[in-house]
Amino acid sequence: MKKLLVFFSLGLLIICSLSCSKNKDKNEPNNSFSNAKKISLGKDEKMSIYPQDDIDFFKFTVKTPGIIFVEAGNNKPGNIDLIATVFNSSFEMLISNQEIPFKTGLGKGNYFISIFSSLNNIEEDTLFNIKLNSTEVMLDEFEPNNTNSEAKEIEINSEVEINLFPIGDKDIFKFQIKENSVLEFLKEFQVGKEKVDVKTSIFNSSGNCVLDNKSIPFEIELAPGKYLLQISLKNTTDFYRDIFKIKINRINK
Ligand SMILES: [Ca+2]
Ligand SMILES: [Ca+2]
Ligand SMILES: [Ca+2]
Numbered sequence: 001m002k003k004l005l006v007f008f009s010l011g012l013l014i015i016c017s018l019s020c021s022k023n024k025d026k027n028e029p030n031n032s033f034s035n036a037k038k039i040s041l042g043k044d045e046k047m048s049i050y051p052q053d054d055i056d057f058f059k060f061t062v063k064t065p066g067i068i069f070v071e072a073g074n075n076k077p078g079n080i081d082l083i084a085t086v087f088n089s090s091f092e093m094l095i096s097n098q099e100i101p102f103k104t105g106l107g108k109g110n111y112f113i114s115i116f117s118s119l120n121n122i123e124e125d126t127l128f129n130i131k132l133n134s135t136e137v138m139l140d141e142f143e144p145n146n147t148n149s150e151a152k153e154i155e156i157n158s159e160v161e162i163n164l165f166p167i168g169d170k171d172i173f174k175f176q177i178k179e180n181s182v183l184e185f186l187k188e189f190q191v192g193k194e195k196v197d198v199k200t201s202i203f204n205s206s207g208n209c210v211l212d213n214k215s216i217p218f219e220i221e222l223a224p225g226k227y228l229l230q231i232s233l234k235n236t237t238d239f240y241r242d243i244f245k246i247k248i249n250r251i252n253k
Helices: 002-020
Strands: 045-047 056-062 066-072 082-088 093-099 102-106 109-117 128-136 158-164 170-177 181-188 198-204 209-215 218-222 225-233 240-250
Touching: 082 102, 093 102, 158 170, 158 225, 198 218, 209 218
Parallel strands: none
Antiparallel strands: 045 128, 056 109, 066 102, 066 128, 082 093, 082 109, 158 240, 170 225, 181 218, 181 240, 198 209, 198 225
C-alpha cells in the first residue's frame, strides 16, 4: 500500500511538472521579427517573460499619426523591469531600450516592438497585461516635406507654422533670394508651451552645406540664389507635437 502511495504521488508530481512547465503565454513562440504576434492599439494583450531570457516581439499598425503610450498592467510582477525597442517595417531601430512605460510619436505605418526584462529572477510563467494606446496628432500643413524633392516653397519675410512630428521628422523648405541678404531666423512658441531645441541646416543649389546644424535664432549672409532649408530636432528620438512658428526676415539696412 505504501509503495502504491509513493507511485501515486510520484505520478502526480510528474503530471504537475509537465503541465507546469508548459508556457502559458499564448503568443509564444514570438522571439523574433519573423514570428512577431500582431497586436491592436488600445487593446490589452497578455504576455509573460519566461524563461528568464525570454524576449517577446509584437507587430502593430499605426493608421493615423499619433503619440503611442506603451504601458504594462498593475498585474506585472515587481521583479520584472520591462525594456522595449521599437522598429519600423524595415527593421530599423527607432527607439532603443526604453523602460516601460514610455511614449513615442509615430507616423502612419507598420512597426515592431520587442520587450524583455532587465530584472528577472522569476521561475514561473506569470502572465501580465501590456497595452499600446494612441492619441492622434495633426501634422503641419507642409507635410510631407521629409526629402529634398518634397521641399515646400517659402518666402523671405514670412512665417511658417510647423511641428516636428513624428520622431525623426525633418521639415525641408526651399527659398530664393535675388540679392545679397542678411537673413535672421527666429522661432516663436505658443504661450505656455515648453521650449524646444531645433537644428537648422541650409544648402545652396549645388548641394553644398552653407549652414550646419545651427540652433535658431541665428543670422546668416547669403548670396543671390536658391537654397534648401532643413529643420529638425537636435535629438532624433524626440518629437514636438505642438505647432510653432519659424520667422525668416531680411535685415539688410
Ligand atoms: Ca513571452
Ligand atoms: Ca513637420
Ligand atoms: Ca516633415
